Amino acid sequence: MSDMVPAVDVSGLCVRTRSRVLVDSVEFSIAPGERVGLIGESGSGKSLTSLAIMGLLPDNLTASGSVSIAGSPNVVGLTDKEMAPYRGRVASMVFQEPMTALDPLMRVGDQLAEVLRHGGNSEVSSSGTRSRSDLHQAVVPGLTEVGLPDPASAARAYPHQLSGGQRQRVMIAMALANEPALLVADEPTTALDVTVQAQVLDLMVRLVEERGAGLLFITHDLAVVSRVCERVLVMLGGNVVESGSITDVFGSPQHEYTRRLLAASDLETLDLGLPSTSAMPSVSVMPQEGEAPPIIRFTNVSKVYSRGRTQPPVQAMNAVSLDIYPGERFGIVGESGSGKTTALRMLTALDTPTSGTVEVKGLRLDLATKSQMAALRRNQQMVFQDPLGSLDPRMTIGRIVAEPLLALRIPKAERVQTVEEMLLAVGLPADTTARYPHQFSGGQRQRIAIARALVTQPSIVVADEPVSALDVSVRAQVLELLARLTTQRNLTLVMVSHDLAVVRHLCHRVAVMQNGTVVEVGTTQQVWDDPQHSYTKRLQASTPVMEIATQT
Amino acid sequence: MTTYFLRALGKLLGTLLIASVLIFLILRVMPGDAATVALGINATPDALEAWREAHGTNSPLIAQYVTWMGGILHLDFGTSFVTGRALTPLILDRVQVTLIIVGLGMVLALLAAIPLGTLAAVKHRSPLGVGIAGASQIGVALPSFLVGVLLVGLFAVRLGWLPSGGWMPPAYDFSEFLRRVTLPVLALATVQTAVMTRYIRSAVLEVMREDFLRTARAGGSTWNRALVRHGLRNAAVPIVTVVGVQLASMLIGAVVIERVFVVPGIGSMLVDAVGQRDLQAVQGIVMVLVTIVVVLNIAVDLLYMVLDPRIRLRESS
Numbered sequence: 001m002s003d004m005v006p007a008v009d010v011s012g013l014c015v016r017t018r019s020r021v022l023v024d025s026v027e028f029s030i031a032p033g034e035r036v037g038l039i040g041e042s043g044s045g046k047s048l049t050s051l052a053i054m055g056l057l058p059d060n061l062t063a064s065g066s067v068s069i070a071g072s073p074n075v076v077g078l079t080d081k082e083m084a085p086y087r088g089r090v091a092s093m094v095f096q097e098p099m100t101a102l103d104p105l106m107r108v109g110d111q112l113a114e115v116l117r118h119g120g121n122s123e124v125s126s127s128g129t130r131s132r133s134d135l136h137q138a139v140v141p142g143l144t145e146v147g148l149p150d151p152a153s154a155a156r157a158y159p160h161q162l163s164g165g166q167r168q169r170v171m172i173a174m175a176l177a178n179e180p181a182l183l184v185a186d187e188p189t190t191a192l193d194v195t196v197q198a199q200v201l202d203l204m205v206r207l208v209e210e211r212g213a214g215l216l217f218i219t220h221d222l223a224v225v226s227r228v229c230e231r232v233l234v235m236l237g238g239n240v241v242e243s244g245s246i247t248d249v250f251g252s253p254q255h256e257y258t259r260r261l262l263a264a265s266d267l268e269t270l271d272l273g274l275p276s277t278s279a280m281p282s283v284s285v286m287p288q289e290g291e292a293p294p295i296i297r298f299t300n301v302s303k304v305y306s307r308g309r310t311q312p313p314v315q316a317m318n319a320v321s322l323d324i325y326p327g328e329r330f331g332i333v334g335e336s337g338s339g340k341t342t343a344l345r346m347l348t349a350l351d352t353p354t355s356g357t358v359e360v361k362g363l364r365l366d367l368a369t370k371s372q373m374a375a376l377r378r379n380q381q382m383v384f385q386d387p388l389g390s391l392d393p394r395m396t397i398g399r400i401v402a403e404p405l406l407a408l409r410i411p412k413a414e415r416v417q418t419v420e421e422m423l424l425a426v427g428l429p430a431d432t433t434a435r436y437p438h439q440f441s442g443g444q445r446q447r448i449a450i451a452r453a454l455v456t457q458p459s460i461v462v463a464d465e466p467v468s469a470l471d472v473s474v475r476a477q478v479l480e481l482l483a484r485l486t487t488q489r490n491l492t493l494v495m496v497s498h499d500l501a502v503v504r505h506l507c508h509r510v511a512v513m514q515n516g517t518v519v520e521v522g523t524t525q526q527v528w529d530d531p532q533h534s535y536t537k538r539l540q541a542s543t544p545v546m547e548i549a550t551q552t
Numbered sequence: 553m554t555t556y557f558l559r560a561l562g563k564l565l566g567t568l569l570i571a572s573v574l575i576f577l578i579l580r581v582m583p584g585d586a587a588t589v590a591l592g593i594n595a596t597p598d599a600l601e602a603w604r605e606a607h608g609t610n611s612p613l614i615a616q617y618v619t620w621m622g623g624i625l626h627l628d629f630g631t632s633f634v635t636g637r638a639l640t641p642l643i644l645d646r647v648q649v650t651l652i653i654v655g656l657g658m659v660l661a662l663l664a665a666i667p668l669g670t671l672a673a674v675k676h677r678s679p680l681g682v683g684i685a686g687a688s689q690i691g692v693a694l695p696s697f698l699v700g701v702l703l704v705g706l707f708a709v710r711l712g713w714l715p716s717g718g719w720m721p722p723a724y725d726f727s728e729f730l731r732r733v734t735l736p737v738l739a740l741a742t743v744q745t746a747v748m749t750r751y752i753r754s755a756v757l758e759v760m761r762e763d764f765l766r767t768a769r770a771g772g773s774t775w776n777r778a779l780v781r782h783g784l785r786n787a788a789v790p791i792v793t794v795v796g797v798q799l800a801s802m803l804i805g806a807v808v809i810e811r812v813f814v815v816p817g818i819g820s821m822l823v824d825a826v827g828q829r830d831l832q833a834v835q836g837i838v839m840v841l842v843t844i845v846v847v848l849n850i851a852v853d854l855l856y857m858v859l860d861p862r863i864r865l866r867e868s869s
Contacts, residue, residue, distance in 0.1 A: 056766055059677070080775045088772030095770075100763040103782045105860060111768075114781070118772030158861040174771055 005071040007032050007182040007214025008053060008091065012065035013076070015048045015057065015238075022061070023048050024238040030214035032181065035205065037225035037246075038218045039261070040235035041471040042442070046218045049235070050184045052076070053216070054093050055083035070181035089119050092175040094204075096187035098167035102159040108170050109136040109155030112143070112177060119178030142173040147203060164336075165196035169203070176207055183208055186218045193335035193498060198542040201228055220472055222265045223544035226250060234258050250546065264473040266546060267505040272483035293362070294323035295460065295492050296347065301356035303342050303516075316342040318516040319356070326459070329486060329493040331503030331524065333539070334513035340496045343513070344464055347494065348382060349373065360460070378408065381453035385465035387445035391437040397423070397448055398433030404456045422451045426481060443474030447481065454485060461486065463495045467502060479506055500543045504528045512536045556857075560850050571842045572624070575835050576617050586633050589829035607633055609831075620835065629836035634828045639836050643818070647840055649719060650817035653733065653809065654802045657740030658795065664745045669752025674779065676757060685753060691746020696805075700739035700812040707735060717814035736813040740806070744798060751794045755787040762786065789859050796852035800845045 006029040015023035023045040030036050040046045052063040055078060066074045069091045075083060087093075095101045103111060113135050136155040143151035146169040159167055168188060175183055185204065189197040205228055208215045217228055225232055225246070232249050234242040234257065242255040253259045303317040317339045324330045334340040345351040346358050349365050358365045360376055368376065381404070384390040391400055401419045410418070420430040426447040437445055446466060453461055466482065467475045483506060486493045497503050503510050504524045512520040512527065512535065519533040531537045587603045588595070595603075604610040608619060623630050629639035668684055675681035708716035714731055722729040759765070760783065768778035807819025818837060825833035857864040 054770060056769055080769075084769070084772055084774045087770055093770040095763060095767060097763055101767045103764040103768070103786070104862060105785050106782065111771075114768070114773070115771035158865070160862050161865070171767070174767070178772075 005032075006030055006068075007034070007070055008216065009068045010053065010066070013049065013052055013067060014064045015045065015052050015061055017061060022238050023052065025065070026240050028233055028240065028243065030182065030216060032214055033209065033212045034231065035208065035215040035217060035229045037229035037232040038216060038235060039220065039222060039225055039232060041220060041473060044235040045238040046235045047186055050093070050186050050216060050218055054087060054091060054184060055080070056087075056093075088115050088180070089178045090180055091182040091184065092178070092180040093184040093186065094168070094171050094175045094188045096190055098164045098171060098191060101171060102167060104159055106158070107155070108157050108159060108162065109139045112139040112155070112170065112174050115174045115177045116142075142177050143170070145207070146170070146173045147199075165192055165200060168192060168200050172200070172204060172207065176211065179211055180213060182214045182216065184216045184218070187220070189224065190219070190221070194500070194544075195335065195538055195542040197224075197544070204228070221544065222250070222262065222472065223546045226546055227544055234261070261473060264476040267476065267479070267501060272479060272506055292326050295326045295361055296322070296324040296494065297359040298322040298343070298346070299357045299359070301346060301353045301358060303339075303346065303351070304354045315516050317346070317353070320516075320518050322511055322518065322521070324492060324494060326492055327490055328509060329483075329495070329507040331507035331510040332494070332496045332513060333498070333500050333503050333510055335498060337515070338513040339516040340513050341464070342516075344462060344494075344496050348380065348462060349376070378404070378456050379458050380460040380462060381456060381458040383446070383449050383453050383461065383463040383466045386469050387442060387449050388437060390449060391445060393437055395436070396433060397435055397437070400437070400448065401433075401452045401455055404452065408456065418455060422455045425454070425485065426451045441474070442470050443478055446470060446478050450478075450481065450485070454489070457489075458491070460492045460494065463493065465497055466495065468497065468499060475502075482506065500528070500539055501545070512539065560853065564846055564850055567846050568843060571846075572621060572839060573617070575838050575842070576620065579831050579835050580613060586829050586831050590633055607832075624839065629839075630832045632830055632833050634830045634833070639833055643821070643836055643840055646816060646818040646821045647844075649815060650803065650806050650810070650819060651844075652722075653736050653740060653815065653817065654799065654806055656733065656737045657744055657802065658799055660737060660741035661744035661748050662795070664741070665748035665752055668745070669749040670756050670784070672749065672753040673756035673760060676753075684749065688746040688749040688753070691743060692750060694743055694746070695808075696739050696743045697808045697812050699742045700736065700809055703735050703739055704812070717812070719815050736809050736815055739812070740802065740809055744802070747798060748791075748794070752787070752791055755790050756783065759783045759787040785859065789856065792852055792855050792859065796848050799848055803841060803844060
């Protein structure tokens, strides 16, 4: 292929329902070997654009305009059958959810072989007469290339036997199996742990570079784009509002929306009431150890989950000791399987330790009476990760927020008033009460969840990944809200997150967990600026950071 | 895998043991005295007592249960209180008839419902798909005996092609068996086709939204190919459950069809035995039905393992 022919050339691409235009006249072109990012919030049309290129739009949407892949005639409007030969061979795609993107009932090797067969690969094309082990032999090189530790056994594995990162490697192997001219990646690492994300991103960039293929990389994460791509397109409401090299767009954004997006993702500019880097280290909002007794204390907490007679038990927590002081914002950071969620379950008494004790306000949870537990639960409320999943879709906001008050037998008039005050405090209009969760955006829903948590006037709030399901622009607002409310109400906040960057900006102190143990505890500043443990160093290095200085 | 089978076998035996105790006890507490029913209300107390002595209904419950279970372990269900004949050959004959009708009915229903349900899902926006879905809605609401009566009216009375009822064991006269089995099987299958079409449609619709179908298409499969290769097997998992439940309820509900077509199945035998207070026959029949249902459930569990590696690997590890 000559360098003159772009990997993909999109012009005047529109996607519409019968009544609405969702993608409006999008134009761009990607040269062979070029890596282009497509950023925007949920609903901006970035995923629809990629699906339209691949001819994979849901059938209630129609595309118009022109898309040429590697010099092909216009593929927009082709039937499924006409489009199929392009997919996987000329253009291929990696999707966001590694958990659901592979057929759970089919061996990984068979799924990869299927793609090879579509590409006319002779080694697998006569698979009808070949044995399964021959077939798996043929896919081993592809699985080796994406860095799977044991490619031969990975070929025989079913998807559920692989980790999220391994599945995403398999997806990449499938996408690149037939040497396509264009690779479309739709949030390929959003569901992965940061250290795994870093590896998968590096792998993808390397393989695309080696092949000289064009890459269209869709993400909401600006830091990831700046790491992977050379050029970026910013989408808003179905339009590309700005495009150019990463340095130009991030360095001197022209469009107002891009500026807002950049400001929101740059947590540095956020003032969440933490002692700033330049301030005197001794003058600190953070309560000092020894001043007051800890409000939460983990002493040598271990948790072992047994998995039946045949599988070895899992040590989810191993001798964890932590002290959290009143008024402190405390972060627990770790990747999946680190034990951070188990720690939350212990703290909220949803689970009991195998050994060791958890104390809240001097009360040992394992010795607490029923009425003490009830009082404690009122005093300690939770905010969950998925604001839509954790709000009952058939209840009005008023009832959702009032629900914790019902248990306290508070009279109706007082309840209504408390709820309205609480909604105002989280920045929602009081007339919110009559509406339902689906009528709100993700950020608003998380505000509602925070209102529900705070309505009983608790002194401890436990938040499980409170902003990781939110768009960047909303994330900053919710963090600000959490910071303001915890300060105003003198709350103790315990936050679990996979994102060291978020914890760094919100929390006074942080515990880093790995494989059930706390490997490092300290002020967030210490831990970020001078990590002691090798795992913390790795975590910090893997956390994507915007590499371009903004001049807003 | 072996431990799984052993565990399944243990579960089967345990369930049957509990079921046998329950069946036995429930029948004992039901009102109505077997001796009075057998001999009529004018029988003398001496005659009644002699009957009870002869049939063992006056011995302690435990002893009665042990005798009954001892017989069952040798596949002997005892003798009927009413006719005095051995129950085992009778029950086996009758259950065979019902199993044939129900089995053929389900096979026929699946042969029709799998393509119909899949088509209804794939074309769910077009008039064809909506039409199939609507027709299956109506079919679900039809009672099978009504379908039976309509079929008799059309094929037996008006056209005279097939007999309106009666039975012929396949071993004696196979072509006559076919002529007699057709209408009852059609009546059962019509309603089951409607029921299964609905379930298959929604299972396929569900699977059509799965990400892995999109992945297969992104890898070069056409939509239809992806659906056949990846979709149908995934859709089969929930459908297997429904087939198991439907078979069990068809077995029990077959009595209606047996009555309409005058077929000597287990259902009508059960209803007759209950009417005659023939305790011995009732508990034998119910025990056989329970055994079939429990075995069906285990077969469904095993099918899951064949279909879904996640279940297979969890159970066998």
